[in-house]
Amino acid sequence: MAAKTWTGYAPWLDRQGRLSGLRALAFALLLIPALILAYEAWTGQLGSKPWTRAVHDTGTWSIRILLVTLAVSPLRRILDWGKLIGIRRMLGLGAMSYALAHLLLYCIDLAFDWGLILSEIVKRFYLTVGIVAVFGLAALGATSTDGMIRRMGAQAWQRLHNLVYLITALGLLHFALQSKIDVSQPALLNGLFALLLLYRLMNRWKLPVTAASLVAAALATGLATALAETAWYATTTGVSAWMVFQANWDVLTYQDLQFLRPGHWVALAGLAVALAHAVRSGVREPKPVRAGRLRSQSATSE
Structure with a gap:
């Protein structure tokens, strides 16, 4: 029973539990940046500041994947490709995962010195903007399930998730300012x-x-x-x-x-x-x- 339940949530399966080549491909592509980063860390290719490099890479990939997520709906309409909508949630969760990894690696880089971390976030505007974007993505990810749509109601849920455009803008501003x-x-x-x-x-x-x-x-x-x-x-x-x-x-x-x-x-x-x-x-x-x-x-x- 447990195996069946887990299989129902397998990212390479569609809602009917059938293998989806598109979903499997999207899931594999989402994993590639993390695998490359892990390999470079294992082989010592991240340079003299490996944690800083890892922070930057995960943040950049979070924004890239977020833009790909936003591209799903317009491309579905423009290309008349209905199946694209089936990977949108997965892509959004992927963007959130890289954003949370970005934040976690930043905390590791500062040795979990919470006083220093909080002071840096308050003092540096680009960090303030970035943390708001990360928490915003986390909120969208936490409410992305079908159950949350039913609890919140479709209209309230849609209003919340329309904030993804503001969150993306904040993420891009954070990226530009720190560049x-x-x-x-x-x-x-x-x-x-x-x-x-x-x-x-x-x-x-x-x-x-x-x-x-x-x-x-x-x-x-x-x-x-x-x-x-x-x-x-x-x-x-x-x-x-x-x-x-x-x-x-x-x-x-x-x-x-x-x-x-x-x-x-x-x-x-x-x-x-x-x-x-x-x-x-x-x-x-x-x-x-x-x-x-x-x-x-x-x-x-x-």
């Missing part, structure tokens, strides 16, 4: 978040989802990401805004893909979604009919 000089990755993740928010607005405003509208969304968020990155460097480091923006443009001018900036990656991600939508929708350009073939068809019809 200090190089904000390439925070800029990329913020750009992807903006793209997901735009998809959400398109759905709320009932805008038509076409290849053209998705391409426009991709280009708009790519440009916005480039401008945001430019503004960040200009205001926090004193680097010329024109130099940063020109770095984005030079890639397009000289087609040097080695130096793709965050804005380019965001645009490419959006264009990939547009292409996938076109393929899933069966959009095909009609093949041109040869003149000779057209004449033969006309003669046959006569």
Whole structure:
């Protein structure tokens, strides 16, 4: 009986208890960052400050997985892929797990000196923002079960879980503030978040989802990401805004893909979604009919 109960909660099974390739793949992918981190720790590849490296890696993966979680609903609609919804809860719990590991490793790094930990969180704004995001994710994870939906009621539960967007924004702010000089990755993740928010607005405003509208969304968020990155460097480091923006443009001018900036990656991600939508929708350009073939068809019809 116990084995049967455990099997019912196996992450690779769907709600009917059948093996789901999609769920199994998602679960395996969630484990990979943790396994890599464990291997690097075991083999001494985490550098001179292994705990600090582990803290950073788990935090970064938490935000990445959280963004993938937020991508499930819009991609399900855009690609008309209903089965995607089956992995959303698992992904959300994965993001929460990495966030809690991030917090635990931070406490280990400070030797569980609670006085020091609390003072650091209070004194450093980026830590204050980060701890709020972690506790917010924990609250969403704790209330993610079907039982909690019934206890809270669907509307109250939905209002609570809509806070995931605010929590994501706080997590991204925490990441950007602690990155200090190089904000390439925070800029990329913020750009992807903006793209997901735009998809959400398109759905709320009932805008038509076409290849053209998705391409426009991709280009708009790519440009916005480039401008945001430019503004960040200009205001926090004193680097010329024109130099940063020109770095984005030079890639397009000289087609040097080695130096793709965050804005380019965001645009490419959006264009990939547009292409996938076109393929899933069966959009095909009609093949041109040869003149000779057209004449033969006309003669046959006569």
